[in-house]
Amino acid sequence: MADQERVYEMLWDCRFCGTARLLGKTHRFCPNCGGAQDPAWRYFPSDDEKVAVQDHTFVGVDKICPACGSLSAASAQFCGACGSPLDRAQAARTVGERRKAAGEAFETEDLAARQEREMRATASLVPTQSATRARGTPRWLIVVGMILALVIIGGVLAAFWTKETTAVVADYRWVREIRIEALQARNDSSECDSMPGDAYSVERRREQVDTRRIPDGQECHTVQTDRGDGTFSERQVCETKYREEPVYGDVCYYTVNRWDYKRTARAEGDRSDGPYWPDTNLRTGRCLGCEREAGRDESYTLIFRRSDTGDTFECDVPADEWQATAPEQTFTVKVGAVLGDERCDTLAAR
Numbered sequence: 001m002a003d004q005e006r007v008y009e010m011l012w013d014c015r016f017c018g019t020a021r022l023l024g025k026t027h028r029f030c031p032n033c034g035g036a037q038d039p040a041w042r043y044f045p046s047d048d049e050k051v052a053v054q055d056h057t058f059v060g061v062d063k064i065c066p067a068c069g070s071l072s073a074a075s076a077q078f079c080g081a082c083g084s085p086l087d088r089a090q091a092a093r094t095v096g097e098r099r100k101a102a103g104e105a106f107e108t109e110d111l112a113a114r115q116e117r118e119m120r121a122t123a124s125l126v127p128t129q130s131a132t133r134a135r136g137t138p139r140w141l142i143v144v145g146m147i148l149a150l151v152i153i154g155g156v157l158a159a160f161w162t163k164e165t166t167a168v169v170a171d172y173r174w175v176r177e178i179r180i181e182a183l184q185a186r187n188d189s190s191e192c193d194s195m196p197g198d199a200y201s202v203e204r205r206r207e208q209v210d211t212r213r214i215p216d217g218q219e220c221h222t223v224q225t226d227r228g229d230g231t232f233s234e235r236q237v238c239e240t241k242y243r244e245e246p247v248y249g250d251v252c253y254y255t256v257n258r259w260d261y262k263r264t265a266r267a268e269g270d271r272s273d274g275p276y277w278p279d280t281n282l283r284t285g286r287c288l289g290c291e292r293e294a295g296r297d298e299s300y301t302l303i304f305r306r307s308d309t310g311d312t313f314e315c316d317v318p319a320d321e322w323q324a325t326a327p328e329q330t331f332t333v334k335v336g337a338v339l340g341d342e343r344c345d346t347l348a349a350r
């Protein structure tokens with residue numbers, strides 16, 4: 001919330017004769033030497049120096065004449081000094097704004113310090129400007145772009161450029177697994193309202209379950225804003241502060257019996273001892289520690305030897321294909337031309 005806005009004169013120093021503390025709205029020209037006001041030489045006054053402006057209508061930021069550099073009001077159509085049209089005139093640069101905690105006093109803004117800061121900022125920009133003066137895309141961007149293009153081309157080649165070779169079946173492997181879960185006592189906690197019905201050994205405790213944000217008064221600032229027409233506005237800006245407060249609730253600590261993963265029974269072999277499911281030796285029932293099956297997995301793998309390099313590689317295949325494949329049977333297979341990786345999905349019996 002902002003209360004009523006008050007308007008005061010900015011101050012400025014004459015850059016030609018050094019006269020200080022001139023008024024931004026009243027003195028458009030220096031009363032001592034006649035020099036024009038330069039908006040870059042405006043600054044905020046201290047609280048003691050403030051001169052209020054009554055019944056001032058804000059029409060916009062002052063304009064700078066493109067022909068002679070004189071300052072004109074935003075409403076002016078032509079330059080008061082040289083008569084040039086002002087429809088393409090640039091707006092004067094403004095000082096921005098400054099703020100203080102409510103009740104604290106403002107001091108005079110240090111114009112010399114601000115001008116030095118701005119000069120150093122422009123100086124540090126110069127090397128960047130000369131580097132980009134070559135116009136168009138900067139060189140580092142071109143280099144990054146070329147590296148990126150090479151990476152993409154390399155990736156595409158590695159993925160799609162293949163050659164064909166042959167391989168023979170050298171060995172077989174199968175794996176069958178049964179996942180087993182057991183009824184186990186599990187400790188857990190939740191808010192008592194959402195506790196499961198079969199919980200036992202319940203212990204109820206009063207604990208913090210959440211935090212709440214509570215409005216806790218206002219924090220106010222005085223904000224001064226350069227309006228760019230030789231005046232600045234001053235207003236109070238207040239924001240609501242908040243504090244955090246703990247929220248308490250009933251938390252229940254309890255035990256429940258749940259089916260949880262316990263172990264995996266596994267069997268594996270080659271072609272000589274054909275695939276079978278492993279013994280699970282389940283302790284069936286509803287007792288604590290009793291077991292049940294949770295799922296089965298099987299995989300069938302052919303192990304190939306490449307005829308060109310002699311390297312071996314493995315491919316998982318469907319069970320019927322695994323059964324139907326003869327030892328030393330020859331297949332064609334595509335391999336990546338870049339990485340030499342075998343593509344199992346291209347296997348074809350010859």
Ligand SMILES: [Zn+2]
Nearest residue numbers: 014017030033
């Ligand atoms: Zn002067």
Ligand SMILES: [Zn+2]
Nearest residue numbers: 065068079082
């Ligand atoms: Zn002009």
